[in-house]
Amino acid sequence: MRPTLYDYVLSPSCYKARLMAALVGSELESVAVDFHPGGDHRKPEFLMLNPAGTLPVLTHGGLILTETTAMLVYLVRLAGRCEWLGGEDPASAARVQQWLAFSARLTASLGLARLHDMLGRPADIDAARWAGTLCLRELESALVENRLLGEDFLAGNAPTVADVACFPYVMLAPDGGVSLDPYPAIRAWTRRIRALPGFVEMPGIHRLHDLRPEPGEAEAAA
Amino acid sequence: MASVCGTLEVAVWRSASGRVAAWVDRCPHRGMRLSHGFVRGEMLSCIYHGWRFDGAGRCRKIPAHPDLDPPETIRTQSLACLDAQGVIWIASEAPAVAPPDLGNVVPLRSLTFEAGIDAVAAMTGEVPDRSLLRLDAHGPVPPLVLLLQALGPGRSAVHALAAPTGTGALVAASRALEDFRRRTEAQGIAA
């Protein structure tokens, strides 16, 4: 039996679970929850499942998960793809945790700005954007340093759950009026993630058409 | 990628063989930013309708009409563009002089400052000359060359290059640049 994802197509957090499953080659059952305009995540039936009223929710057998980072770890272990959890040594394991925690700051800043600009939710938009900008500057600097050390991803030379946890809200920052133009290292990192085998998009993140051959030139190029 | 040249918004891209080009960031068809486009081989395609442009900015393919040979008049607006010393230089018209000799340096990183280039230059204690500044070595930080690019009235990009050195010193230089940015921006808030 496959895990079931209570899902909203425009939610970057729900997308993290979909992306993680796709990257480790797993499939999920999906139940669409009418977050907008219906507000079904605040209705009694949904609150029975998740009293916090947040999306996504992942259920599997008797297990109910309501925190996205926990879902990422679960999907990785379930698929037996533990390389996505990062290295076993203390520093590598801690670096992954560091970025998983950081991802919550992205949600609270860039995610809030996006909800404001896209769905008209109330927010102190200038404060949300500036908090998001500070997060992006931290991320940019970390990625510059990683590149100097010869590392392509957040917690080393291979992608981990940390990258999946941080990628969606970063990539969708422009939805909330925060441009990615000032961050070349971030843009290069998002391209590396988008080029991973099994990668799937969500609305607002376009297909990396660069990777496909031009129709009519396919054979010539190969 | 998107950049700015004076008041022009610019798309800068590199082809598979390494050629760089800079165009006004606007597809002639429906005004979509070309910096959102995609590169296949030696051509850039607009993300909106896939109109495909060669390195000289001429439209070579309109996917909605695959059999049409696009007229020569359909082209992007090109800027002068040069790839030299690890830096891409752009100008609205090709300048008579070559970019300055930066000496023995390698690219480190580019940062955006919420401060105009004059404010950035003032923080280094140097008068901006061709927007090129030098920062002397400090402790573990190697000597740096800073290229300043105006992005708008209160915004600039700082492209930093460093004398070749070890990884640890380059990481220290990257952190020194962030410290420099914090101090520069704080100065603006205080003023």
Add this chain to the structure above:
Amino acid sequence: MTLPAAAIDEWYPVAMAPDRPLRPDQETTLLGERVRVLLDGQEPRVEANDGRNLPVIVRHGHVWTSLGAPKHDLFAIPEGEQPGRRLVECGAIRVRCSPLRAVENFLDIAHFPFVHTDILGSEPHTEVNRYEVRIREEVDEVWATKVTFYQPQAAKSAQGGITTEYMYRVPHPTCSVLYKTCPPRPGEWDIITLFVQPLEEDLCQVWPWMALFDDQTPQADLIQFQQMIFLQDRSILENQIPRLLPLDPGMEMPTRADLTSVAYRRWLKKRGYHYGAQLVAA
């Protein structure tokens, strides 16, 4: 700024109809003015900033109002009344673009392979076949007919790729109705509309609405399919330069695939509808 009558004396959507999950007492913006949508029992009322009551129509799943005095009724969609149709309100999505650019994008099919990849279009099926466009003078509407396009997943109910047929209708400067091949019921048209509420000249709120023949798909899935499609367009719409729609030729370069947009721009110009438009090439 003084608004032209063509924009003032027009109906615009400002909320979902009250029999839908509606948050009453909502404040919103119309043509730069703050307005409030209130509920008197089940009756929606719209109040302007200065306290005056604005005219109201409840139709096509939404509450419509006007800052002026429209001389015409709000357009009808007779096919939407057919029994057996599922009516689907999708809520509002805000976009930093001209309301007219949002409509023009809705009328465009050539972008499907690049923006709605593997759903509404895919390479190498990029060709736009000849179709017919005319301004129907008797009803003062733009119509595009016999539009066909190969689509990998035309609708939530579609199984695999099909060549879809489209008809586009523009009965209103900021609204369009799309009639589209209905996978489960050949011979009938699915109806997908785009109702655009102009907040400002370069900021709008889009209210997609559908009237479909589909007994199978859960409501939430239908809504999310439509929201997915529209959100794929949003990052395009927010990155067109200039933000306002250029009505004069010269600024942008249409091809045969853009005949609907050419007619739409001409029609706007003829009606004097310039809110969200740029008249002189900058």
